[in-house]
Amino acid sequence: EKEKKEAQKDLVTAEKELASLKSSFEKAKVSLETLREEIASLQKTVAEDEEELSVFLKETKRGVEEMTILEGNVAKAKEAAEEAKKECRSSRKR
Incomplete structure (x- = not known):
């Protein structure tokens, strides 16, 4: 009986x-x-962000090319x- 109660107590603890x-x-x-x-x-x-950076780099490159021209x-x-x-x-000297 005592063992049964302890086993039940252990079972309840295990379930918790x-x-x-x-x-x-x-x-x-x-x-x-x-x-x-x-x-x-x-x-x-x-x-x-990578897409925006790619567009920015292309625009910057184009801007640099235009500035060079x-x-x-x-x-x-x-x-x-x-x-x-x-x-x-x-012509003034003449």
């Missing part, structure tokens, strides 16, 4: 521990799922202005 473990496991599952969702969201954000045009215009000044001076 099992319930506690199940609860902890469920909480861990929820936390894991939340982490998975957060990771997926971060991956999406990173992909969007403009610098060349400015240099040509300066040369033409210098030539015009020289021609103007030489």
Whole structure:
């Protein structure tokens, strides 16, 4: 009889521990799922940021190319202005 009561007591204790473990496991599952969702969201954000960066880099490259062309045009215009000044001076001397 005494052993039976102890066994029942042990069984109740074991059931409580099992319930506690199940609860902890469920909480861990929820936390894991939340982490998975957060990771997926971060991956999406990173992909969007990479796309924006790619567009920015292309636009920057295009801007650099345009600036290079403009610098060349400015240099040509300066040369033409210098030539015009020289021609103007030489025609005045005549």
